[in-house]
Every structure is written in structure tokens, then in C-alpha cells.
Amino acid sequence: MFKRPLISFALLTLLASTAFAFSSNAPLADQIESGEGTTFSGDQLELATTASAARKLFINPHFPTERDMYLVTDDGVFLNRQYAADFSLNQELTDLFPNGPTEIKFVGTYTTHGMMLAYDPTKIYISYNRGQSWSDITPADLTEDITFADFGPNYAGNNQIYFITDSGLYRKSMSSGAVTQLVESTAPGSVKNFRYIRTTNVDSTFYVVNGKKLLKTENFGDTWLEYEFDSDIVDFEYKQKTATGGHLMVLVNDKDIYYSTLPMTFFKLDVPAEINKIFAVDYIIYTDQGFYITYNNGESWSKLDYDPTSIAAVSDYDFVYDGTLKSFYVVNNGALTRDYNLNEVLEDYMTGVVLSTKYLSSGIATSANVLDLAGQSFTAAYAVTDATLFADGDLNDQTMTFEMTADGVNWEDIELGTSHTFEYPGLDLKWRVTFATADPSVTPVLRSVNVDYGVEELNGCAGFADVPVDDPHCPALSYVKSQGIFGGYPDGTFKPDQEINRAETVKVIIEGFNLAILTDDGTDLGFSDVEVGSWYMDYLKTALEALVIEGYPDGTYKPSRTVNYAEMLKIFFETSDAMIPEAAAGSEWYQKYVDYANANNLVPYPDVTAGMKRVDVAELFYQWSLLQ
Numbered sequence: 194m195f196k197r198p199l200i201s202f203a204l205l206t207l208l209a210s211t212a213f214a215f216s217s218n219a220p221l222a223d224q225i226e227s228g229e230g231t232t233f234s235g236d237q238l239e240l241a242t243t244a245s246a247a248r249k250l251f252i253n254p255h256f257p258t259e260r261d262m263y264l265v266t267d268d269g270v271f272l273n274r275q276y277a278a279d280f281s282l283n284q285e286l287t288d289l290f291p292n293g294p295t296e297i298k299f300v301g302t303y304t305t306h307g308m309m310l311a312y313d314p315t316k317i318y319i320s321y322n323r324g325q326s327w328s329d330i331t332p333a334d335l336t337e338d339i340t341f342a343d344f345g346p347n348y349a350g351n352n353q354i355y356f357i358t359d360s361g362l363y364r365k366s367m368s369s370g371a372v373t374q375l376v377e378s379t380a381p382g383s384v385k386n387f388r389y390i391r392t393t394n395v396d397s398t399f400y401v402v403n404g405k406k407l408l409k410t411e412n413f414g415d416t417w418l419e420y421e422f423d424s425d426i427v428d429f430e431y432k433q434k435t436a437t438g439g440h441l442m443v444l445v446n447d448k449d450i451y452y453s454t455l456p457m458t459f460f461k462l463d464v465p466a467e468i469n470k471i472f473a474v475d476y477i478i479y480t481d482q483g484f485y486i487t488y489n490n491g492e493s494w495s496k497l498d499y500d501p502t503s504i505a506a507v508s509d510y511d512f513v514y515d516g517t518l519k520s521f522y523v524v525n526n527g528a529l530t531r532d533y534n535l536n537e538v539l540e541d542y543m544t545g546v547v548l549s550t551k552y553l554s555s556g557i558a559t560s561a562n563v564l565d566l567a568g569q570s571f572t573a574a575y576a577v578t579d580a581t582l583f584a585d586g587d588l589n590d591q592t593m594t595f596e597m598t599a600d601g602v603n604w605e606d607i608e609l610g611t612s613h614t615f616e617y618p619g620l621d622l623k624w625r626v627t628f629a630t631a632d633p634s635v636t637p638v639l640r641s642v643n644v645d646y647g648v649e650e651l652n653g654c655a656g657f658a659d660v661p662v663d664d665p666h667c668p669a670l671s672y673v674k675s676q677g678i679f680g681g682y683p684d685g686t687f688k689p690d691q692e693i694n695r696a697e698t699v700k701v702i703i704e705g706f707n708l709a710i711l712t713d714d715g716t717d718l719g720f721s722d723v724e725v726g727s728w729y730m731d732y733l734k735t736a737l738e739a740l741v742i743e744g745y746p747d748g749t750y751k752p753s754r755t756v757n758y759a760e761m762l763k764i765f766f767e768t769s770d771a772m773i774p775e776a777a778a779g780s781e782w783y784q785k786y787v788d789y790a791n792a793n794n795l796v797p798y799p800d801v802t803a804g805m806k807r808v809d810v811a812e813l814f815y816q817w818s819l820l821q
Contacts, residue, residue: 217563218643224563224624230556231628237586240556240628240636245548246527249509251297254392255304256513261323264529264546265293271546272324278531280545285327286311289318300344301391310354314338317356332356332365332372340382346389346399351413355399357384362401364414375414379404388431390439400441402426407443409457420457424449428473440490444474452491462491477512477521484510484521486535497521503530503539551633559625562601563644576600576618576656580646584609584626586639591630593637598623602675617675618656622646657687666808669815678705678814679807689808696729696752697807698764699736705814706768711735720750727752741768755804759783762790765813793820 221236232241245267253261262273264280269287271280286294290313300308307323317339318327337358345353345364352367355375361384362376378384389399397413404425409418422445429443441453447470451459464471470481477486477497483504485494506526513520521532523539529546530539577599584595596604600619607613624644628637654660654667655674661667670687673679678701681687693701703710713730717723718737723730729752736742742764744750756764763786766773776784783801791797796813798805 213648214645215648216643216645218641219563221639221641224560224642226559226561226623228556228558230553231558236640238558238626238639240552240554240630243551243553243633244527245551247508247524247529247543247546247548248293248527249296250511250522250524250529252511252513252522253299253303254301255299257515259304261299261303263297264524264543266546266548267293267551268548270294273545278529278542278544280543282547283324286324289316289327295339296342298343299391300348301346302349306349308344308348310342310344312339312342312356314340317342317354319354330354330365330367332363333370341385341387343387345413346397347395350395351397353413355387355414357387357401362387362414375410376401376403376408376417383425386426386429388429390431390433392433400429400431402429407441407457418457420459422451427471430475432476442474442491444471447471448480450474450478450491454490465494465496473510475512477510479507479510497532497535498537499532499539549634552630552636554630554633556628557625558628558639560623560642563622563624563646575648575650576620577615577622577646578618578649579612579614580607580622580644581612582607582609582624583643583645584639585641586637588637589630589635591628591632591635591637593629593639594627596625596627600675603677618649618651619675652685655687657681657685659686660689666812669811670808672815672818673701673705673811676705676814679811687807689806689811691807692755692804693761693807693810694753694755695742695750696727696733698756698761698810699732699742700729701810701814702741702764702768703732703735703739708735708739708741708768711738718750720744720748722749723752739768757802758798758805759787759801761805761810761813762786765817766790769817795820 221238222233225238228238230241231238247264247266249265251263253259257276260274260276263283264271264273270283270290270293272283273280290311292313294311295313296311298310300306307321309320309324311318311327315338316329316331319330320327337360339356339358341357343355345351345355354365354367356363356365359378359381361374361378363372363374365372376384383404384401386402387399398409398411401408405423406419406421407426407429410416422443424446427444427446429441431439431441433439443451443459445451448464448468450462450464450471452462453459465485468480468482472479477484482496483499484497486497487494504523504525507523509524511522518534521535522542523530523532528541529543531542532539580597580599582595582597586593595607595609597607597613598604599615599622600617601621601623603617604625605613605616624642626639630636651662652658654662654664655671657670660670666689674681679687710731711734713726713734715725717725718730718734723733733750763783766786766789771789773785773789776788787801795816796809
């Protein structure tokens with residue numbers, strides 16, 4: 194725990210009415226302006242909870258004769274073999290697949306042989322005893338992620354499995370272990386959606402997608418028939434109609450469904466006009482308008498009228514026949530629900546599934562202006578110059594780090610209970626805290642924050658001793674200092690009328706446009722007149738890499754040379770990526786930059802060859818910021 198005693202508001206005269214000290218202990222809830230990844234619990238601030246969730250559902254296709262139903266959650270794989278929901282954790286699958294299997298497949302003759310297959314991107318496991326134990330059958334020398342795996346048709350007689358990677362479809366013989374590529378992807382990931390009649394299939398026919406083409410084989414992939422659509426296939430299903438055959442339903446583009454009642458002969462189905470996008474096809478299609486079902490092979494569709502919140506975040510669904518009734522299962526917003534007999538009411542179906550509470554790994558909360566100082570009676574000559582932050586809470590062996598800003602822009606690291614002098618004083622005093630936990634079962638907790646701070650009258654604009662607070666350039670100087678573009682000189686001056694040189698120019702351009710600063714490599718960067726290790730070398734290296742500036746033909750950089758107005762405009766606008774119209778033919782090289790500056794009223798200069806003053810560079814950055 195870390196804390197300090199509560200304190201009351203106080204106002205003290207420190208330095209002849211030119212310095213003031215304040216204390217604030219407003220309720221925590223009143224201080225918070227924004228929080229990302231954080232939440233209030235009463236008067237506490239902590240990491241937001243992210244409860245474990247159900248993600249995928251896999252149901253034995255022989256349901257209800259065999260009622261095996263697997264639910265993949267963030268906390269493991271759960272199994273239900275009862276008519277009503279009565280799940281229990283399947284420990285072996287949970288251990289084999291800590292992040293959950295991509296899919297669980299059941300062999301077509303499951304009621305007789307009880308074989309199952311489960312896979313994720315790196316491994317495939319098979320069970321010969323209804324999931325009681327599992328064996329690794331991952332193909333040897335696998336170098337790509339597995340995007341799909343399944344038993345082949347007539348597995349009991351043919352003893353082959355199939356898997357898909359970005360490079361195509363492969364077949365593995367379970368007898369010899371040999372792996373054969375059957376289909377090569379036309380583009381990485383174009384092969385997908387291996388389908389066949391599962392429950393009674395005893396032949397050698399299956400289908401697979403390759404980009405725009407639907408491929409069919411009648412000899413386990415040795416030869417192929419194909420049908421090409423106008424666009425890539427999004428999804429397709431092979432719906433069983435008889436013991437040995439079925440119909441194809443293919444989704445192309447966002448909402449075009451093609452149907453085949455005869456082998457590889459397709460016609461386009463009409464879908465309700467209000468549908469803008471279809472995500473998946475089956476007896477029930479999932480769309481941006483909800484779920485629709487067809488009872489006549491897609492000739493007409495009926496919308497299932499669910500409460501919108503029950504289907505607002507669908508991650509999986511499945512539809513099964515249960516005798517004469519029908520059951521529709523939907524995983525929505527991390528919960529499994531069931532609509533029994535399509536009564537259009539989804540009810541909880543997760544009995545036995547125990548999900549733990551977890552927390553986000555990190556979060557941040559930022560306070561509002563501590564006392565809305567800008568609304569107080571202080572003029573621009575005043576600013577918060579120092580502050581001490583006190584906090585009360587519990588770390589729970591995790592971490593919280595605090596920062597403060599006085600100008601509302603530049604955040605500075607602080608230590609709790611220690612007075613901090615701001616590098617950038619201002620009237621927008623805020624604090625923020627960053628939470629972090631390495632253990633998702635716990636969170637740091639913040640209960641209160643108290644701040645002591647001092648307000649002083651500054652000697653000059655933005656703290657620059659040689660620029661009065663009423664100087665017309667004061668807004669520009671305050672801006673460039675708050676942005677870290679200009680910092681002034683060690684004696685506290687800005688030297689507004691001093692001409693800027695090439696060393697200073699690379700610094701302000703790099704800082705002003707937030708380019709990632711590279712580290713000086715300890716050399717002269719190929720220039721004979723620079724001082725190795727000088728303060729500007731990091732900026733010079735960055736500018737050279739970014740093509741912001743270049744040297745002279747004689748191998749010099751001339752860091753102390755004055756930069757004139759025309760040169761500064763070129764460097765500034767080229768770095769800003771401004772869209773500069775070309776000047777009239779025959780114009781000087783700088784004319785297009787000058788025309789652009791004049792058109793936008795950006796610090797016009799009567800003489801483009803004159804050295805540019807530091808204060809005018811500050812105005813250029815400030816006025817440019819107002820245009821963005």
C-alpha cells in the first residue's frame with residue numbers, strides 16, 4: 194500500500210504575491226478525465242475485467258444419436274454428452290491445445306469407430322476412442338501453419354487425412370506417413386474449405402476451394418473437375434440430401450449465393466434485399482441483418498427474429514436436427530445459447546462451464562486539469578512550476594507508474610511523494626497513471642490521488658527571459674516550447690532575432706515533424722567540418738537518412754552557416770509532405786515554396802535570401818499547426 198494523509202485546500206503566499214501553493218484532494222472520480230483499459234469499482238480505479246469467453250462450438254454430425262458437443266473457451270475445452278447442458282472440462286484437449294484447437298472433426302462413421310481429429314496451426318492429434326486419449330499425427334517436416342485438417346472421405350476404408358496450408362491442399366497416408374500435395378494455391382491462402390458428405394460417405398468424392406474456383410474430385414484428389422466464379426469464393430457448404438449425395442451452396446462476394454442441385458451446375462439464389470453482407474452459408478445463413486433460414490433449397494428465406502443483443506457479437510453457430518425438432522446453437526459475446534425447435538428465443542446453454550475472471554494486462558487513466566487553473570484568475574504570466582503527487586492504493590505485487598504535465602502536452606515522469614519541478618511549466622496541470630499486471634488474476638488498485646502544486650509568475654513568455662509575456666510572438670514561442678521544437682539557451686533566453694543556422698535547423702525540423710531520431714554512430718557522417726559527438730549529430734544523421742537535408746559538393750556540412758528564408762521553406766515543406774503546386778515555367782527553384790507560403794499567409798519575408806530569424810521559424814511551425 195502507498196498513501197498519504199488527506200489534506201484540505203490551502204492558499205499560501207510564498208514570494209510577495211508572485212508565488213502560490215495549492216493542495217487538491219478532490220474525489221478520484223471527479224479527477225478522472227479519460228481511462229483506457231481501466232474501470233471504476235465504487236471509488237476505486239483498476240484494470241478492466243476481461244472475463245473468459247466461449248469461442249467455438251463443435252457438434253458430432255450424428256447428433257442426437259451421439260451427443261458429443263465440444264465448447265472451446267479461453268479457459269479450456271469443455272465436453273457435453275447430455276441432452277441438456279452439462280459440460281465438464283476435457284483436461285487432455287485443454288493441455289494439448291492451451292489456446293484451444295482450431296477445429297474438432299468427427300469421422301463419418303463416428304457411431305461405429307468413434308474417431309476424432311483436432312488441430313491448431315502447428316499440430317494435428319487423432320483419437321480412436323471418442324476422445325479418451327489422443328495421438329500426435331502432425332505431418333513430418335511441417336514448415337507452414339495448418340489452416341485446415343480433416344479425415345478424408347471413406348476414412349475407414351482409405352485411411353487418409355487431408356490438411357491445408359497457405360501453399361495448398363495435402364494428403365497424408367496414415368499407413369505409410371507419405372504426404373502428397375494435391376492442389377497448389379494460386380495465391381497464399383487461396384485453398385480452403387475442404388467438404389464432403391460426412392455421415393454416410395463411402396466413396397472418394399470431395400470438394401475444395403482455390404480462389405475463384407470450386408474443385409471436385411471423384412478419386413481422392415488424383416484428378417479434378419472445376420467450376421470458376423467471377424470472384425473469390427468466401428464460403429461454401431455441401432449439404433447432405435441423400436445417403437450418397439447432396440447440394441452445393443457457394444458464397445461469392447459479399448452477398449451472392451450460388452446453388453447446385455446437379456453436379457457442378459449452379460444458379461444464383463435470390464436473397465432478401467435488406468441484406469448487405471453474408472458472412473457464412475448453411476441451412477441458416479449469417480448476415481449483417483441477422484440469421485435467415487431456408488426450407489426450400491434457397492428459393493425463399495425467413496428471418497429468425499432474435500433480440501439484437503443475443504446476436505450482436507456472433508463468433509460461431511451450428512444447426513442440428515434433434516429427432517423431429519431442430520436446435521440452433523449460437524456463440525454470442527462469449528456465451529453459448531440454444532434456440533430449441535427454432536422458437537426464435539436464444540437461452541443460456543452453458544451449465545457446467547466455469548469461466549474465470551481475468552484482467553487486462555495494462556491500462557491508463559488521465560486526470561482532468563486538477564483545478565481548472567486556466568479558468569482561475571491567473572494571467573498568461575503565471576504557470577504551475579512544481580508539484581508533488583500522493584496516491585493511496587494497493588499494488589498487489591503489480592505495477593503503477595505516474596506522470597504529470599503542467600502544460601497539458603509534455604508528460605514528465607515523477608516519483609510519488611517527491612516534489613517535481615516541471616521542465617515545461619503551464620496552466621494545464623494533469624496526472625496520469627499506467628497500470629500493468631503480469632498476472633491476469635489480479636490488478637493494481639488506486640483509491641485516491643492528492644496533489645500539492647505551486648504557481649509562480651514567470652519572468653518572460655514561456656519562461657524565456659528575453660521575451661515579454663505580452664510579446665505578439667508569445668503564442669508561437671509557447672507552442673514550440675511545449676512541443677519540444679525549441680528549448681532556448683542555458684541562460685534562459687530564446688534570442689528571437691538571431692538567425693538560425695544549419696545545425697539548429699536539422700534539430701527543429703526533426704523535432705517539429707516528429708521523425709524517429711536515430712543514434713549518432715560516432716563518426717563524422719562523411720563531413721569534414723562537423724564536430725564528432727556534437728549535440729546535433731543525432732539530428733544530422735536522422736535528417737540525412739530521411740533526405741531532409743544534404744551536404745555540399747566539397748564534403749562539408751557547414752553547421753554554423755545561416756539558413757535563409759527560401760532554404761527554410763524548401764526544407765520545411767518537403768519534410769511536411771505538403772502538396773506544393775508547381776510554379777510557372779522558368780521560375781526560380783524556390784518560387785513554388787514562396788508562393789505556397791504566401792497563399793497560406795505563412796510568415797512572408799520581403800527578401801527570400803535573408804537569413805531566417807529564430808522567432809520567425811517558431812511562427813512558421815505555429816501557423817502551420819493552425820492550418821492542420
